[in-house]
Amino acid sequence: MGSTERIRNVAKRVAKWARAGHQMVVVPSAMSGETNRLLGLAKELAPSKTSAAYNRELDMLAATGEQASSALLAIALQAEGMESVSYAGWQVPIRTNSAYTKARIESIEDERVRADLKAGKVVIVTGFQGVDEDDNITTLGRGGSDTSAVAVAAALKASECLIYTDVDGVYTTDPRVVPEARRLQTVSFEEMLEMASMGSKVLQIRSVEFAGKYKVPLRVLSSFTPWDIDLDEEAKSGTLITFEEDEQMEQAIVSGIAFNRDEAKISILGVPDKPGIAYQILGAVADANIEVDVIIQNVSKDGRTDFSFTVHRNDYAKTIDLLKEKVLPGLGAQEVVGDAKICKVSIVGIGMRSHVGVASKMFRCLSEEGINIQMISTSEIKTSVVLDEKYMELAVRALHRVFDLDQPAAA
Amino acid sequence: MGSTERIRNVAKRVAKWARAGHQMVVVPSAMSGETNRLLGLAKELAPSKTSAAYNRELDMLAATGEQASSALLAIALQAEGMESVSYAGWQVPIRTNSAYTKARIESIEDERVRADLKAGKVVIVTGFQGVDEDDNITTLGRGGSDTSAVAVAAALKASECLIYTDVDGVYTTDPRVVPEARRLQTVSFEEMLEMASMGSKVLQIRSVEFAGKYKVPLRVLSSFTPWDIDLDEEAKSGTLITFEEDEQMEQAIVSGIAFNRDEAKISILGVPDKPGIAYQILGAVADANIEVDVIIQNVSKDGRTDFSFTVHRNDYAKTIDLLKEKVLPGLGAQEVVGDAKICKVSIVGIGMRSHVGVASKMFRCLSEEGINIQMISTSEIKTSVVLDEKYMELAVRALHRVFDLDQPAAA
Known part of the structure; x- marks a missing residue:
């Protein structure tokens, strides 16, 4: 939410839905720039601090941004003549673990919210x-408002969760890279999950996971749509993320191309090939709260293997240090090497399951463009490759064309 | 607290005290301008809203300002190498009633704070x-940070509560009106209470009441004192508000002149003089959450009397309406009249109890200046007069001179 003018428009939009008979729970984000402003103040005071005690205070601080916009939205709704009440995370309560700055939701009590809905109020959550078991305020990390919204929708068994973003839906790929990219009317939960995790950035991956786990129908639509458009029209806009496979009418082989350059690859070379190695390496990484994405271990040679994985680029140096100090000495491995200048490009599609040759078509396309593939990782509905980051746009455009994503889907 | 620079200075000052062996609990105010900014946003969205539901949201909103500065102060202390943790009101918890925007503290749990102090942490409250019994966030109204500080000091049985303000102590009167005004080294709790309630504005009256009720020694001192002055020197600066009468060495007859023009007077004329009248009038006013200051009822004539009182000037129109609509019809009174252009000037002093003629000296002084007295009200240690507001400065200067307040107190 931006200015009070934008808050007022959100209130009018919500009031439109509520007046049409829908029970509404709204989860607003902070006013734009507010979270950065607050964290900037903390940075001024403690430029290089990191500790659990420090992160706890960052959460106390950052949580005020959303609390303020929630209260303002409730006020704007009251000014529109709607009964409305706002709750901070701890008041609901939304229970999380204690991983400050990136906490995970554990449970949501719905009693208070349900009572208000029954009383005809619009509830702002x-x-x-959230709040941990010792009543410390936690935050879910950047983009956490989406996750909160989905979690609340799941707890209340909402019929649909509308996520208003700055894009009008999910595209076959990023239109800034491929101008021919098309908006998808529907996308399956699995595809969306792969696209979000691959960096299509429309929604935070955790919000999509939550939606899938609790089967919350999720619609991504644009917050720039005028608030007073016809309600039925609005209800059909954006992209619906479905979780029932047979709802998926438009079953293209490849639905979209995802990509990102937020990752870095790390390899441990000459690891003795014996049981427990993967845990010994990744356990230490997980204990340091570093998230790992792609993991690759190839067959061994002479009793030794190479173990590779990718982490967020921000965690690259920290991970390398951690491995050198804590993991390598006990491992008998030869060396840690890495590269932060990589990108990951993925083709995603439910249809890939039943079609052979999709991956090889991808590899051929990249080969024809002269692009070397550094790592390959596949799942049922996705094939990802790690490339030198300078090839990212070229690879995405070529793949978008090869898989006919610029053409309207066949009926 | 103003900029991060000021927060850093507060942290250095607190660290100085803590390193000298004091267990420290700090209650910061919001960053300057923040509360006004937040309430300004609410005003933009709902220019003329008033309701309990609206006030609840105002409190949700306004409470974020102090929560942010508390977290920032904890961060600044951590950057100074101190262990520090901050708590929102509900986390302590500080329990209040549900009078949103002007709630009253009912209890404070000290367990969590004590445990942190014992563990060597500086605690930011x-x-x-605060929080009401239904877990709604409440605020104490303007200046409420002082009240919170005193209440926390009382709950923890602190040896002294230091209130850092923008003045360096309590003066015989406002130096902007009387340049000869002197700073008092000590002032009794009762005098301070009268001065605060009379509008000397150094401290919020409720904070002084709290200090008196729980006998918390209170020191008012300047936040502009450099943080690195000698600790003993700082410990003796400002004005100490004492609650033990025999601690009061400097027992002047009149300690100070208080004044304000925040009030309006209201009179109900021709009230039948029978039991229950005062309650009938002021009960309705209290029910509307309007605070009443001076109350005067003179002897009756022909079975009828005039009943006068003062309220805050902001409540003037509301009170007049209330009386006309709800009170007058059932009262058989003749008329409600009022005047918002008044001021109240008071002489305050513990010594007045044992000295006769102090009030008459005040009245003679005002008479010699040609100032008409509209109302008179007295207590053991104070005499207040209500005057036309245009005479305020003249009256204060004349009284300051007549009671020798510009002279250093005799030993």
């Missing part, structure tokens, strides 16, 4: 935040 | 706010 403050997103991005 | 978010001021100005």
Whole structure:
């Protein structure tokens, strides 16, 4: 939410839905720039601090941004003549673990919210935040408002969760890279999950996971749509993320191309090939709260193997240090090497399951463009490759064309 | 607290005290301008809203300002190498009633704070706010941070509560009106109470009441004192508000002149003089959450009397309407009249109890200046007069001179 003008428009939009008979729970984000402003103040005071005690205070601080916008939205709704009440995360409560700055939701009590809905109120639930078992305020990390919204929708068994973003839906790929990219009317939960995790950035991956786990129909639509458009029209806009496979009418082989350059690859070379190695390496990484994405271990040679994985680029140096100090000495491995200048490009599609040759078509396309593939990782509905980051746009455009994503889907 | 620079200075000052062996609990105010900014946003969205539901949201909104500055102060202390943790009002918890925007503290649990102090941490308690029995966030109203600080000091049985303000102590009167005004080294709790309630504005009256009720020694001192002055020197600066009468060495007859023009007077004329009248009038006013200050009822004539009182000037129109609509019809009174252009000037002093003629000296002084007295009200240690507001400065200067307040107190 931006200015008070935008808050007022959100209130009018919500009032339109509520007046049409829908029970509404709204999870607003902070006013734009507010979270950065607050964290900037903390940075000024403690430029290089990191500790659990420090992160706890960052959460106390950052949580105020959403609390303020929640109260303002409730006020704007009251000014529209709607009964409305706002709750901070701890008031619902939204229970999380204690991983400050990136906490995970554990449970949501719905009693208070349900009572208000029954009483005809529009309920504002403050997103991005929760409370741990010792009543410390936690935040879910960037984009956490989406996750909160989905989690609340799941707890209340909402008929649909509308996520208003700055894009009008999910595209076959990023239109800034491929101008021919098309908006998808529907996308399956699995595809969306792969696209989000691959960096299509429309929604935070955790929000999609939550939606899938609790089967919350999720619609991504644009917050720039005028608030007073016809309700039925609005209800059909954006992209619906479905979780029932047979709802998926438009079953293209490949639905979209995802990509990102937020990752870095790390390899441990000459690891003795014996049981427990993967845990010994990745256990230490997980204990340091570093998230790992692609993991590859190839067959061994002479009793030794190479173990590779990718992490967020921000965690690259920390991970390398951690491995050198804590993991390598006990492992008998030869060396840690890495590269932060990589990108990952993935083709995603439910239809891939039943079609052979999709991956080889991808590899051929990249080969024809002269692009070397550094790592390959596949799942049932996705094939990802790690490339030198300079090839990212070229690879995405070529794949978009090869898989006919610029053409309207066949009926 | 103003900029991060000021927060850093507060942290250095607190660290100085803590390193000298004091267990420290700090109650910061919001960053300057923040509360006004937040309430300004609410005003933009709902220019003329008033309701309990609206006030609840105002409190949700305003409470974020102090929560942010508390977290920032904890971060600044951590950057100074101190262990520090901040708590929102609900986390302590500071329990209040549900009078949103002007709630009253009912109890404070000290367990969590004590445990942290014992563990060597500096504890930041978010001021100005609390939580009601239904877990709604409440605020104490403007200046509520002082009240929070005193209440926390009382709950923890602190040896002294230091209130850092923008003045360096309590003066015989406002130096902007009387340049000869002197700073008092000590002032009794009762005098301070009268001065605060009379509008000397150094401290919020409720904070002084709290200090008196729980006998918390209170020191008012300047936040502009450099943080690195000698600790003993700082410990003796400002004005100490004492609650033990025999601690009061400097027992002047009149300690100070208080004044304000925030009030309006209201009179109900021709009230039948029978039991229950005062309650009938003021009960309705209290029910509307309007605070009444001076109350005067003179002897009756012909079975009828005139009943006068003063309220805050902001409540003037509301009170007049209330009386006309709800009170007058059932009262058989003749008329409600009022005047918002008044001021109240008071002489305050513990010594007045044992000295006759102090009030008459005040009245003679005002008479010699040609100032008409509209109302008179007295207590053991104070005499207040209500005057036309245009005479305020003249009256204060004349009284300051007549009672020798510009002279250093005799030993």
